[in-house]
Amino acid sequence: TQAESFTGNLFLIGFMGSGKSTIAAELSRMLHRPVLEMDEEIEKREGMSIPAIFSEHGEAYFRQLETDLLKETSALGGFLVSCGGGAAMREENVREMKKSGIIVLLTALPETILERVADDENRPLLKGRKNTADIEALIEKRRPAYEAAANYQVATDQKTSAQIAGEILEIL
Ligand code: S3P
Numbered sequence: 001t002q003a004e005s006f007t008g009n010l011f012l013i014g015f016m017g018s019g020k021s022t023i024a025a026e027l028s029r030m031l032h033r034p035v036l037e038m039d040e041e042i043e044k045r046e047g048m049s050i051p052a053i054f055s056e057h058g059e060a061y062f063r064q065l066e067t068d069l070l071k072e073t074s075a076l077g078g079f080l081v082s083c084g085g086g087a088a089m090r091e092e093n094v095r096e097m098k099k100s101g102i103i104v105l106l107t108a109l110p111e112t113i114l115e116r117v118a119d120d121e122n123r124p125l126l127k128g129r130k131n132t133a134d135i136e137a138l139i140e141k142r143r144p145a146y147e148a149a150a151n152y153q154v155a156t157d158q159k160t161s162a163q164i165a166g167e168i169l170e171i172l
Helices: 020-031 038-046 050-057 059-075 091-100 110-117 132-149 161-171
Strands: 009-013 035-037 080-082 101-107 152-155
Touching: 009 020, 009 091, 020 035, 020 080, 020 161, 035 038, 038 050, 038 059, 038 080, 050 059, 059 091, 091 101, 091 132, 101 132, 101 161, 110 132, 152 161
Parallel strands: 009 080, 009 101, 035 080, 101 152
Antiparallel strands: none
């Protein structure tokens, strides 16, 4: 199929809890392609958790690690890249992604996001903000940049991973 012969990278972007990791894993099973989980790769390289990187080195340091990793990744191909939620907020990063592949934005309603992130302690930017109003405000702030970056958008509310992955395969 066309999806199987796609040789670039596929970048999944979107807000925390939009389903990037889950859908990258689902696509990986379907396409037999490796996943690059940006947050996980950065944690491995730094030898510490995302909250520890934020608290010990600050957010700017973390953002530079993301940019460096994206540059490396765009020099390669064939990855299903599950981006950190902030990765598409830097224009420089978006340029890197576009060089080597296509960008799919996953969206979800604030209520859906809240359900998905409720028990997660690993997201410093959501600390003390786990309510619909705060999440909605954060999403709205990011939406213009996400939409400008994306080649395609897929809504994830009330759908199974298989359905969402199927929609993405049709795009490729
Ligand atoms: C962030 C999202 C997180 C992680 C970091 C910052 C963001 O990734 O990179 O906590 O700025 O939206 P997930 O989208 O995988 O939660």
